[in-house]
Amino acid sequence: MKEVFFVILNLVFLPLIIIVGNFTPLSIFIFWMTSFLIGMYYLKPTIKQCGMLNFLSPCMLAYTYSILNYLSGSLYYCTNILSSTILYTAFFRIDHTYMFIILTFLNFCNTIVAIVASRYKIKISNSEDCLKRKKSSVMTLVILLCVFILLHIVIFDFDALGGKSSTAANGMTATETGLNFPLIVGVIVLITSELCEGGYKASMRYLIYGGIILTMAVDSVGSKRELFFALLAIMIVEFIYYDKKIRMTARNIIIGSTITVLASVYILAASIVRGYGQFGAETLSDAVEYVPLYAQSETFNEVVGNNFETPYHYATAVLSCNYLLTGKTPLVFGETLAKTFFIPIPRSLFNYKPRKMIDIFTTAHDPFFRAAGGSYPVSYFSEFFQNFHLFGFLLVIFFSVIFQKFFVLTIKKIRKRENKYLYFIPLFAFYLQFVRGAGFESIIIYSLMAFACMWLSNKIVIPFRLK
Numbered sequence: 001m002k003e004v005f006f007v008i009l010n011l012v013f014l015p016l017i018i019i020v021g022n023f024t025p026l027s028i029f030i031f032w033m034t035s036f037l038i039g040m041y042y043l044k045p046t047i048k049q050c051g052m053l054n055f056l057s058p059c060m061l062a063y064t065y066s067i068l069n070y071l072s073g074s075l076y077y078c079t080n081i082l083s084s085t086i087l088y089t090a091f092f093r094i095d096h097t098y099m100f101i102i103l104t105f106l107n108f109c110n111t112i113v114a115i116v117a118s119r120y121k122i123k124i125s126n127s128e129d130c131l132k133r134k135k136s137s138v139m140t141l142v143i144l145l146c147v148f149i150l151l152h153i154v155i156f157d158f159d160a161l162g163g164k165s166s167t168a169a170n171g172m173t174a175t176e177t178g179l180n181f182p183l184i185v186g187v188i189v190l191i192t193s194e195l196c197e198g199g200y201k202a203s204m205r206y207l208i209y210g211g212i213i214l215t216m217a218v219d220s221v222g223s224k225r226e227l228f229f230a231l232l233a234i235m236i237v238e239f240i241y242y243d244k245k246i247r248m249t250a251r252n253i254i255i256g257s258t259i260t261v262l263a264s265v266y267i268l269a270a271s272i273v274r275g276y277g278q279f280g281a282e283t284l285s286d287a288v289e290y291v292p293l294y295a296q297s298e299t300f301n302e303v304v305g306n307n308f309e310t311p312y313h314y315a316t317a318v319l320s321c322n323y324l325l326t327g328k329t330p331l332v333f334g335e336t337l338a339k340t341f342f343i344p345i346p347r348s349l350f351n352y353k354p355r356k357m358i359d360i361f362t363t364a365h366d367p368f369f370r371a372a373g374g375s376y377p378v379s380y381f382s383e384f385f386q387n388f389h390l391f392g393f394l395l396v397i398f399f400s401v402i403f404q405k406f407f408v409l410t411i412k413k414i415r416k417r418e419n420k421y422l423y424f425i426p427l428f429a430f431y432l433q434f435v436r437g438a439g440f441e442s443i444i445i446y447s448l449m450a451f452a453c454m455w456l457s458n459k460i461v462i463p464f465r466l467k
Helices: 002-020 025-049 058-078 086-091 096-119 138-153 165-169 181-197 202-219 224-241 250-273 284-296 300-308 310-325 335-342 357-365 367-371 380-415 419-429 431-436 440-464
Strands: none
Touching: 002 025, 002 096, 025 058, 025 096, 058 096, 058 310, 058 380, 058 431, 086 310, 096 310, 096 380, 138 181, 138 202, 138 440, 181 202, 181 224, 181 419, 181 440, 202 224, 224 250, 224 380, 224 419, 224 431, 250 284, 284 300, 310 357, 310 380, 335 380, 335 440, 357 367, 357 380, 380 419, 380 431, 419 431, 419 440, 431 440
16 A cells, blocks of 8 residues: 555656646756655665665665656756756757656656565574674685786786777776776675675774775776775675664764765766866876865866766656657667677677667767767666657566565575575676666676676685685
């Protein structure tokens, strides 16, 4: 009954806010703010009863990421900060009827994800009861850490798989090319598992986690998302063994605020290194000094949204649906999802390859930008809409239930010492890539690469692992 009321509220009553407000930017912002508050109230029992691990589940991450991006993105368009951008101009040319359909569809998809998150959840387990600690081998941990460091030094050639090793050879680091990154995440999962299952003290675990994060932060300036996915992998494994309830204590608020500030400074500094603000900083340490000046610049309010990806994530989600409704892009009937199965087939055998959602939207929106190699990621809700129109919500149900249930199963198996399920942790760490709009094939490829690296690393350390 609770779910039915939640759906009716989001599907029937919330859209009235937009109609009564005459589709003004403020009414759309209030629409998303109300949706956010209702969603938090609905998920409150789940958040209170379960621990941090449940918050890191695929559906909880997808819901949180989507609703916060839609909320902050609508705020940006409400304040006219981005009035000079091509996305802004196109956004406010959308017909009111189409805008109503699109916003209702996106909100309904988010509602589905929230319901699945509350249905399939993970309860906190006493780690001492559910796990029998194994004897720790220092040599195993040392070898895995050496593999981690090696993957930041050696750049592998993946040209046969469509990689960009030539770019890596021209000054970029191993992780910045995106080639070594999935392998690194696989090793990080093994390191974290070794620390947790081996019974290492919290101080030692956190010290090593800090070293891993610092290494990733320095080496992944060109792609700040890589640091986030690496951190996500660490947190998932850590909370499998040492889950904790989410409590709003003074200590946790201070820790959370500190992490948020540090993460924000890192994102801004990484953006400066990539050319934002034109300060000419080449290293992260140099860029940190320019963060206060960057924050005071005249263009900061406009470009900071791009640093955090909120305005264009929201805009592309809405615009891509509008292009389908207006006939600017075609209904593709599963083409973007089928691309996953065509990746292993060389063009010499089968010339046709399905298009990615990124390619379809960017080409329609800004063909010159696409021709220059640029792209606009489109959220998976909008990708489902592009494939099957309003029936795309069925894909939301399918992917949400499959990934959430498999996540719960994986956690239960690992807690029962069935460690082969550790190989699936990178899949859940990369899931947000799919939500963000990188394409389903990207998380499959990344997960397979991480799986291969974990398997090989395990073979290397087996002789040194204590029974």
